[in-house]
Amino acid sequence: MHKSFLFKKNKQLTENNLIEKALSGIKFSKEEIAFLLLEANPEWVYEIANEIKKRVKGNVVYLRAIIEFSNYCRNNCLYCGIRRDNRELKRYRMKEEEILEIAEKISKQGFKTIVLQSGEDPFWDAKRLSRLIKEIKNLGVVVTLSVGEMDYEDYKVLKEAGADRFLLKHETIDKRLFSWLKPDTNLTKRVRCLNWLKQLGYETGTGCIVGLPGQRIETLVEDLLFLQEISPEMVGHGPFIPHPQTPLAFFPSGNPWLTLKLIALTRMILPKANIPATTALNVLAPDLRFKAFLAGANVLMPDLTPDQYKLHYEIYPGKGSYRINLEEYFRFFEKENLRTDLKPV
Template identity: 35%
Template sequence: MKIQTKAEVLEILRMPYEEFNLNIKIKAKETHINHNNNTIVVTALLGYDNICKNQCTYCGMRAGNSGLKRYRMGIEDIKKAEESVKKLGLRRIFLISGEDPKYDFKDIITMVEYGKKLGLFVSLAAGEFSLEKYKALETAGLDEYVLKFETSDQDTFAKIKPSTTFENRMRCIEYIKNSTMSLASGNIIGLPHHTLEHVADDIMLMKKLDISWAPIIPYMPVPNTPLAKEGGRGSLETTIKEIAILRMMMPNVNITAQQPGEDVKNGLADVQGNLNALSSGANMLFVDMLPQNLVKDFNVIDNRMIEGIDNVDRLVKMSGMNRS
């Protein structure tokens, strides 16, 4: 089954969930089996800095959140974390931070180069940079840059990301696309006031950008953020449908399987939420490398929670899939 047009995407998004489960979801899983040997990609996750200059209205790490304990890991601690990833037998690391203007860019280059020296596939998300800095990251050997567009609706983008513009975000994405680095990008599913039309437009943009990884999750309100006053969590059903659609549209793309379930207190560590995503075509699980005393402070979303390698092994066994 091929999905190529917005009309076809919308047909699935509007489909009764029971019909989706019996038809589309099964085909999406078959696509992953046929194209990727039913493999789960395991990635170490290191949120090395939670300081951010931006005022994104949905994010718990926004500059205006005065109640958050801020931290900035030093380069030597980051190197040790990268070494720990290697010792765990993992081959991928995702380095992520707030958009911290005081974090030395030379240290970002160093952490990328050190990860590559260890033989790791290195992904980085540190916000919007100049063309010159993206070129420096490319020269350092960075494999993948992660820059979500969050929403393809420009009015919504302006509302939720007042510290930048949609034009600048897409300009940065274009810089990445014109480099040897892969682009990871995607949307926030179910933002307040959004419709299935918006979701379909987001999916079509991901296809157009030919992304390497879709780091997608539903909107999860964070207390004391402006957007939390406007609506609750994004639809879990729409999230699962988007995962299935993306798998069938882009068979080899990586898709985040760390998804919430019905109980919001479980955050992204919800076992059923993770298994449901895996059975719909998602394939990427994470191992949090932050020290335990810092985990709660890297809170882009409420109840983020990602567990360790033992949890990944348990999910691999429960899902009947293969670990990369």
């Protein structure tokens, strides 16, 4: 679509009517989303998204503590460092009692949500996971799962065990690109899983990777339209970061500023969603680690996996060694008049 047409079509857009449209629940058109992504001044878009966040979500930043309990994965995704064919990776699988010990420590630190994340590890089937979930729920916390694609009945078992939320990124809405990058599955199955999760009553999260090899910027417009249509409760976007032990090792990284704009537009089209400032964005562009919270993000997800395991959950370079400095964030939040949901201990 020609840029001059986009501008002509959307030159009437103002900060006030964009905010009003977002708050009213009226869907954005493809032309409006394209204009905002491709042409609109980024700082203007950030300001609008931040205002929408303040009005809908208030001044609270939600903290979600992550435990990466296994880096085994049956899949061979081209971009992922824990892919099945990475023979240089030291594999680990935490024991149930280890996970419970860490979860108890996390809950005592005041975190209200624990995210259990892993590769698609067949050892951790629905039966084992449900037993673990039941024990963690006894700590009085919300349990979020990020363990990949499963059958409907497995998702049902986990929900009945007490799982509250499920993160399953769609990665890209481009079917051909998805199939190339993720040869063990397809986009139809991924979307079906997302629909199952919503049907079962999970707070469902998804999101895309920005700057994937072969990804067109116009595809990101389609990603946003897809998100607007399925209306997930959580959306996390991160930039592509090439891993040296993958087939995509020599491709360039994704654009962190474009990722930030996608976060802001997600806040505009889904004002009620919880949107994290993703670790990938912080690793690739540490100077932007606070910027996302002024552009629509309202969730921070510190990784509290023990170092002896965390170092080997390297889905992209820098992931395993990166630690969020909470004190640094708390100072920033105080400066911006933001508070967290971390319970006093």
